[in-house]
């Protein structure tokens with residue numbers, strides 16, 4: 001929606017605030033392939049750096065305590081809960097939903113579209129991030145699917161379709177790998 | 180009709196200029212697109228549908244758009260949806276007479292007006308093309324966003340501006356069903372791609388330059404207010420811009436949400452709790468039960484002579500159920516953002532009751548209504564929470580904006596803890612039921628009592644008013660029993676309560692369906708046959724129950740190790756039956772399959788309907804098996820998802836099959852009915868597997884994680 005894009009462009013650079021507060025530090029984090037500077041306290045969770053400082057709002061807040069998976073991002077390809085990782089401890093490349101690419105991501109997104117998984121959609125970026133990391137890590141059986149995807153809550157209970165979409169994406173990816 | 184600022188922005192941003200709607204702006208240039216109340220077509224042929232209802236996950240934006248697109252003969256791939264501005268009477272709900280979403284009524288009440296809107300625009304495009312091509316209108320056909328004759332083809336965009344200059348036809352012909360291309364088929368939702376890729380902007384995602392983030396400290400004891408506070412430590416915290424008092428608490432305004440959350444912990448607040456709730460939810464439940472014995476009911480409805488019938492009963496069966504307070508706990512915690520610009524207050528969120536929300540903001544800020552522009556964006560869930568009659572969460576934001584003198588754009592977020600502990604719950608409700616059976620086990624007498632708060636907030640002035648938000652879906656009204664009495668008590672509590680997916684059906688329906696199953700067991704009867712005998716006046720319930728039973732193979736024994744349970748209900752104008760198949764033991768089970776039969780009239784998008792049944796079933800099971808807000812001393816104890824338990828993926832049924840019956844030629848509700856019978860069907864199976872009779876919900880406490 002074009003009108004919203006204009007209004008939602010993040011405005012995040014606040015050098016004035018940074019100068020005023022001596023406890024602020026500049027952390028450079030590789031996010032979606034680009035070095036980004038986060039001016040913040042060392043213990044600020046990555047989630048808030050992404051959302052409130054960089055305007056990457058595809059990563060969602062829902063519990064803030066590692067209980068729901070809405071904030072899932074990739075750290076060197078592995079799924080992490082960005083609400084539970086302090087900015088100062090990010091040692092590696094971060095990928096958010098805005099930056100996903102590659103064959104696994106394509107298959108996961110295609111499966112999510114094909115199964116029409118999203119209802120309110122709020123949990124889905126986190127679900128997709130969890131699914132991509134799961135499938136990229138190796139073959140997925142139902143036990144692994146449950147163990148991983150159980151960590152991502154969906155209040156709309158789209159679980160039937162999440163299950164089907166993960167199975168589908170895992171299968172089509174495995175076929176291309178073996179082909 | 181004049182366009183408000185937001186409407187103008189929509190048009191400006193899409194290259195649309197003002198057509199038929201533009202007479203309020205005398206400087207409006209010549210139109211290059213067609214703009215009407217419910218849709219706009221720009222010169223490129225993109226169709227924008229203005230949705231007056233909120234999409235909170237149920238897919239209504241897509242659903243409304245598909246009705247317009249069908250009659251318009253639009254290209255579905257070029258249809259987008261935005262929230263309509265807050266404006267009466269243009270966007271009023273046709274039954275509630277204000278702009279609002281609820282009761283699974285959106286599709287049904289929009290059906291006629293949106294079909295006409297699409298057909299009207301199509302007729303104007305056809306006329307414009309006919310004039311330009313010098314052919315009779317009958318010679319111009321439409322398909323997928325194109326106008327054509329034997330010799331011409333053009334896109335809708337090519338004639339949008341010309342169409343806008345034509346008079347709006349008073350009468351249009353609607354398509355016959357045989358002509359439908361989109362409705363009734365498998366149409367992908369318009370919002371799937373953006374939601375899946377994190378591109379959808381929810382209320383919690385809004386941003387403007389220089390925006391600040393607000394968090395409010397509220398009294399843990401529900402209903403308490405600020406007596407005094409010391410914010411010196413909080414103000415000294417890094418990133419904090421301001422601390423202000425608002426009616427609901429103390430608001431911290433900071434550089435990021437996290438800074439605000441952290442500084443809130445440094446506030447020292449003394450609460451005034453004289454008007455606050457003081458009881459635990461267990462004590463409240465006991466008081467509600469006692470009220471039934473000691474006070475007069477607020478409502479009584481009696482058919483026949485129940486007491487005389489009880490006197491002849493061969494056997495009396497009794498049950499009591501306690502339903503807890505429930506938090507809606509949508510994944511997007513309540514959040515809202517806005518700013519004051521040029522004397523206009525622009526506010527963005529998933530608004531469910533735009534008319535009331537807009538009025539609340541205008542009242543607090545002292546603005547005329549037309550200076551409050553609501554930008555309704557999709558909500559990350561609601562389940563009723565956003566529909567609060569007093570606009571609590573919207574008003575609170577307006578107070579923050581006012582207290583900060585609208586110095587910055589502000590986003591007010593609730594943490595999960597704020598969201599779960601803040602009241603506005605599904606009411607705690609006690610059901611006490613008594614049935615008299617004759618020698619053959621047939622139901623001859625019923626006495627049903629209920630005690631709990633009404634979400635209508637005010638005790639009705641009219642004596643003995645049937646408060647449908649409490650009583651819709653009760654046994655007394657849905658099963659045929661000629662000697663029957665229903666009574667309701669509405670004892671006081673200071674816990675604000677609110678609509679929750681399927682309103683009262685989420686307790687009345689469950690109590691009804693567990694109780695009738697116990698009656699069938701007491702009678703030694705088949706639970707499907709027993710229900711069918713009581714559903715004489717309910718042919719559509721009979722039909723779904725028969726179909727669910729047939730599809731589940733009810734008349735053949737289940738596989739070894741499987742136990743079945745069944746439930747049937749009607750709500751929101753629709754009819755639903757579910758058969759659950761469980762394996763394992765009653766304390767360690769798996770829901771292997773749920774077979775559903777649903778009659779929601781005309782299913783405009785069968786796949787969306789199935790999705791709502793699946794999600795609704797999971798939502799209902801979540802509440803029935805695990806959901807409870809626990810109060811101690813008037814304060815909610817279950818702050819986050821570790822304490823307020825919601826269903827996870829492994830607890831979802833393994834298989835769900837949904838069969839649709841088209842019992843009417845118009846659509847009826849689909850968002851809510853699916854959330855009702857699942858719990859009862861599962862409990863009925865569990866009780867057959869040996870679970871001691873359920874007397875309170877949730878069925879399982881925290882231990883089953």
Ligand code: FES
Pocket residue numbers: 060061062063064065066067068069070071072081082083084
């Ligand atoms: S917000 Fe990070 S896990 Fe819930």
Ligand code: FES
Pocket residue numbers: 117118119120121122123124153154155156157158236510559560
């Ligand atoms: S789609 Fe709504 S929370 Fe998952």
